[in-house]
Amino acid sequence: MRSVDLSGTKFSPLEFSDVRFEDVELSNAPWHGVRARRTEIVRSRTVGFRLSLASANDVHVDGCRLDYASIHVESVKGAPVFHSCTFREATISGGLSNVVFSDCSLDGVEFEATKAAGCDLTTSRIAGARGLLGPRGARIAAEQAASAAIIIATEAGLRVRAPHLFPRIAIVPTRESE
Structure with missing residues (x-):
């Protein structure tokens, strides 16, 4: 589709096999129970896209703006790739094992992963x-x-006080916690 x-x-449920979406407008579309095999979404507008993958086998998403989106993955076969x-x-939630995020901007993302062994964020x-x-189990670089x-x-429950090291993002405890 182009x-x-x-x-x-x-769409719910929905099954794709050998499909390529290119320059497609998918903004604010809720697709639930999707079974995708050999599927590509390329340079498409996906702001607010709600995609729930019941099964992802050879899924490749490239050059998409997934701002305000909700991506949920139940089952993975192969290595689904999100690139650029x-x-x-x-x-981004569910089973992220073996999912690859290559050259993506994940600033502001909320991860709600149930498993992530082999997930590549490097x-x-x-x-x-x-x-x-x-x-847990995802790979990141030092x-x-x-x-x-x-x-x-902070997520681990530690109170961080380092305003001299990180003046723009310092988390300084209140008086009661000093």
Whole structure:
């Protein structure tokens, strides 16, 4: 499918096999119970897209703006890939094992992962992502760990006081907690 407007379309359940969506308008479309096999979504507008994948087998999403989107994954076969996508204020949930986020911007994402063994975040920007304690088993680079350290520490229940190190994002405890 190319250059089609599917914004706001409601599909549930839905099954794809050998389908390529290119330059498709998918904004605010709720698609639930999707079984996708050998499916690509390329350079499509997906703001507010709500995609619930019951099964993802060889799914590739490339160059999409998934801001305010909700992506939920139940079952993965192969390695679903999100490449060069933005996910501002999006929610990514479910079983993220073997999912690859390559060169994506995940700033402001809320992770609600149930499992994430083999999930690859190493080439994506994660500073500002929330729920980073959830995707246990996901891979990140040392630089990413350093840039997300305050958020991870805060999510772990630690109180971080370092205004001299991080003046723009300092989390300073109140008087009662000093």
